[in-house]
Amino acid sequence: MGMTVLASPDIHEQEDLDTAIDSDRPWQTVVWNDPVNLMSYVVRVLQQYFGYPRDVATTLMLAVHHEGHAVVCEGPREQMELHAQAMHDYGLWATIRKAPQ
Amino acid sequence: MPLTRIEAVNLAELLRQFRELIQATDTGDPAMQRLVPDAYPDDPDAARQFRELTASELLEHRDADAQAVLASLGAPLTAPATDAEALEETALALSPEQVDAWLRALTALRLVLASRLHVESEDDHDPADPRFGVYEWLGYRLETLIELTD
Numbered sequence: 001m002g003m004t005v006l007a008s009p010d011i012h013e014q015e016d017l018d019t020a021i022d023s024d025r026p027w028q029t030v031v032w033n034d035p036v037n038l039m040s041y042v043v044r045v046l047q048q049y050f051g052y053p054r055d056v057a058t059t060l061m062l063a064v065h066h067e068g069h070a071v072v073c074e075g076p077r078e079q080m081e082l083h084a085q086a087m088h089d090y091g092l093w094a095t096i097r098k099a100p101q
Numbered sequence: 102m103p104l105t106r107i108e109a110v111n112l113a114e115l116l117r118q119f120r121e122l123i124q125a126t127d128t129g130d131p132a133m134q135r136l137v138p139d140a141y142p143d144d145p146d147a148a149r150q151f152r153e154l155t156a157s158e159l160l161e162h163r164d165a166d167a168q169a170v171l172a173s174l175g176a177p178l179t180a181p182a183t184d185a186e187a188l189e190e191t192a193l194a195l196s197p198e199q200v201d202a203w204l205r206a207l208t209a210l211r212l213v214l215a216s217r218l219h220v221e222s223e224d225d226h227d228p229a230d231p232r233f234g235v236y237e238w239l240g241y242r243l244e245t246l247i248e249l250t251d
Contacts, residue, residue: 035220036220038240038244040244041208044247044251048201081140085155085158088138088155088159089205091209094140095139095140096140096147
């Protein structure tokens with residue numbers, strides 16, 4: 001066993017770990033509250049487009065309404081962009097972000 | 102869905118104006134920005150790229166929805182000559198695809214009007230401005246259509 005065994009590899013390991021965690025964090029499609037879209041319409045869109053059951057769609061809609069926004073989907077960036085574009089097509093305001101740490 | 106003649110005439114006129122607006126593609130217009138919203142508020146480069154990729158398709162879809170609704174209304178429509186004619190009801194039979202086009206078109210019209218009227222909360226209302234009447238009527242029709250198809 002050489003002395004290199006005792007050399008501290010901590011910094012590199014930590015960097016590798018950070019990179020791994022960062023690339024594991026999914027992307028999110030976030031729908032934001034606006035004063036225009038009707039609650040019934042938002043529920044309908046979430047049911048129709050994502051195929052969510054009515055109670056899931058309603059919970060998400062209420063989160064948008066009361067908390068100002070809700071994550072409606074998580075996954076790879078390209079897919080979240082397609083979902084955001086689909087939400088824009090329905091007139092909902094959606095954004096894309098990396099899941100917060 | 103039952104619709105009076107005067108409602109159909111007014112909706113057709115709104116959609117005609119809406120088509121003019123989206124064909125003008127004034128990207129600085131706040132109403133246009135709401136129809137093609139910012140997908141990356143914290144990343145201007147990603148936001149611009151996303152907009153470049155999606156804007157024209159979104160606006161084409163809005164135009165197609167407007168045309169689909171106009172077709173189902175039987176446009177071009179002649180303005181009613183009498184009050185009785187104005188209140189004459191037509192029952193519209195819409196296919197599921199037409200219903201979806203109607204919902205998106207009514208929503209888009211409301212987004213544009215809300216932008217023009219600076220609507221910032223659900224309670225915003227100015228009884229002196231007749232455009233609020235139009236805005237609320239569109240909301241009523243949207244709600245009715247959702248209830249009918251739920």
